[in-house]
Amino acid sequence: xxxxxxxxxxxxxxxxxxxxxxxxxxxxxxxxxxxxxxxxxxxxxxxxxxxxxxxxxxxxxxxxxxxxxxxxxxxxxxxxxxxxxxxxxxxxxxxxxxxxxxxxxxxxxxxxxxxxxxxxxxxxxxxxxxxxxxxxxxxxxxxxxxxxxxxxxxxxxxxxxxxxxxxxxxxxxxxxxxxxxxxxxxxxxxxxxxxxxxxxxxxxxxxxxxxxxxxxxxxxxxxxxxxxxxxxxxxxxxxxxxxxxxxxxxxxxxxxxxxxxxxxxxxxxxxxxxxxxxxxx
Numbered sequence: 001x002x003x004x005x006x007x008x009x010x011x012x013x014x015x016x017x018x019x020x021x022x023x024x025x026x027x028x029x030x031x032x033x034x035x036x037x038x039x040x041x042x043x044x045x046x047x048x049x050x051x052x053x054x055x056x057x058x059x060x061x062x063x064x065x066x067x068x069x070x071x072x073x074x075x076x077x078x079x080x081x082x083x084x085x086x087x088x089x090x091x092x093x094x095x096x097x098x099x100x101x102x103x104x105x106x107x108x109x110x111x112x113x114x115x116x117x118x119x120x121x122x123x124x125x126x127x128x129x130x131x132x133x134x135x136x137x138x139x140x141x142x143x144x145x146x147x148x149x150x151x152x153x154x155x156x157x158x159x160x161x162x163x164x165x166x167x168x169x170x171x172x173x174x175x176x177x178x179x180x181x182x183x184x185x186x187x188x189x190x191x192x193x194x195x196x197x198x199x200x201x202x203x204x205x206x207x208x209x210x211x212x213x214x215x216x217x218x219x220x221x222x223x224x225x226x227x228x229x230x231x232x233x234x235x236x237x238x239x240x241x242x243x244x245x246x247x248x249x250x251x252x253x254x255x256x257x258x259x260x261x262x263x264x265x266x267x268x269x270x271x272x273x274x275x276x277x278x279x280x281x
Contacts, residue, residue, distance in 0.1 A: 005265070007031045011041035018045035025265035026056035027204070033060070033067045034203050036227045043068060048091075052076040054266045055172055055190050058099045059197030060204075065094070077102035077172065079158055081150065083135040086158070087111060087170050100194060101169040102162070109133045113164050118153045121163065126173060126186075129162045130155035161188065178269055180209035182217045187248045189269075192219060195243040199236060201229035206259050206267045207250065210276055221250035222272055224259060 005028055014022070024032075029051060032038060049064075049071055056075070065071065075089035089103030105111040112120050113127040121127040136156045139147030150157055161179060162172040173188035180187040189207035196205040203226040209217035225231060233253035240249045254276070260268040 005031075007035045008037060011035070011038065011043065014045065015042045020045060020047040021050070022046055022048075023050045025053035026051060026060060027054070027259075027261060027265040027267070029056065029064055030060045030204050033063045034226055038067065046071055048072045048074065050074045050076060052078065052085075053264055055193075057194045057197030059194070059199075059202070061094070061099050075103055076106075077170065081137045081156055082109070082131060082133075082158075083137070085109070085135070086129075086131045089169075093169075098169060100171060101165075102172050103170065104168045105131070105170075108135050111164070111168075111170060112155065113162060113170075114153075114155065114157075118155075123166050124163050126161055126163045126188075128176060129158045129160045129170060129172065131158070132156065178208070180207075180217050180219055182209065182212070182219060182247060183215040185247050187219055191244060192221065192240070192248055192250065195240045196221060196223065196236065198243070199231065199239050201225050201231035202236070203227075203229075204259060206269055206272055208269050208272050208276070210252070210273070218251045219248065220252045220254065220276065222254045222256050222259065224256055 010032065046068060051073070052075055061073070064073070072091040073094045074091060076085045076087075078084040078086040085106050086109050087103040088106050089098065089101055093101075093103065110132050112130050113125065114130050115121055115127045132155050136151075139151065159176050160172050161174045161176055162170055164170055173190050178189055180189065187209070192207040193205050196202050202223055204224045206222045208220050208222070210220040212218040221236070223236065236253060237249055260271040262268055
């Protein structure tokens with residue numbers, strides 16, 4: 001057991017102990033596959049990787065498959081309140097557009113996309129990802145009001161926005177609280193981050209909404225560049241315009257050495273918003 005994740009120690013442990021199976025969060029995967037010393041370690045013992053905990057970009061997944069060919073990948077989407085798995089993206093489903101998907105309902109889970117009135121959306125319609133089944137919690141300890149809110153209508157409301165395709169695959173687009181509304185248009189940070197991840201100079205990114213008097217919010221990207229890579233804000237804007245609608249393209253950029261992370265490896269967008277606001281004062 002180690003007290004925290006450190007990429008070189010992790011790669012050295014894999015090389016020495018030769019595990020066949022590993023569980024990682026997307027941030028850990030990105031750090032490992034993009035680490036400048038990755039080629040110096042033998043990671044070929046790995047046969048299967050289960051990942052989850054936060055969204056993963058298409059770019060990181062493709063780099064992982066290139067770095068570790070033959071690795072069987074499984075994505076588990078869920079949350080603690082669902083014990084914790086809601087959907088699974090299986091190894092044979094890691095291809096094409098499905099790389100942006102969180103998979104289909106796990107065998108024990110029923111999934112629906114609900115609008116604010118509790119009605120199911122049409123195929124492709126964005127709403128809140130909800131689930132039901134014997135794996136869902138009974139409620140929050142000593143918090144009946146929060147329990148009733150989370151479990152209203154007999155569904156566990158995840159707080160994530162997403163949509164279902166015709167084959168039942170779930171696509172997570174954003175946290176409900178992180179959605180950006182600019183000029184009356186909804187912008188989902190995961191879509192912008194996925195576009196940025198395809199640029200060869202970008203190691204990772206986080207997209208947030210920042211206040212604006214005219215548009216309400218503007219799309220702002222915090223970018224961590226790959227080792228020894230260079231890119232300008234104008235270059236990244238032009239790259240994004242080739243992949244997503246103009247109103248979704250970040251209007252401003254910030255380049256950072258690293259993104260603030262929780263102990264579970266999730267990007268703390270709250271801290272990014274707070275630091276941006278402090279910098280504007």
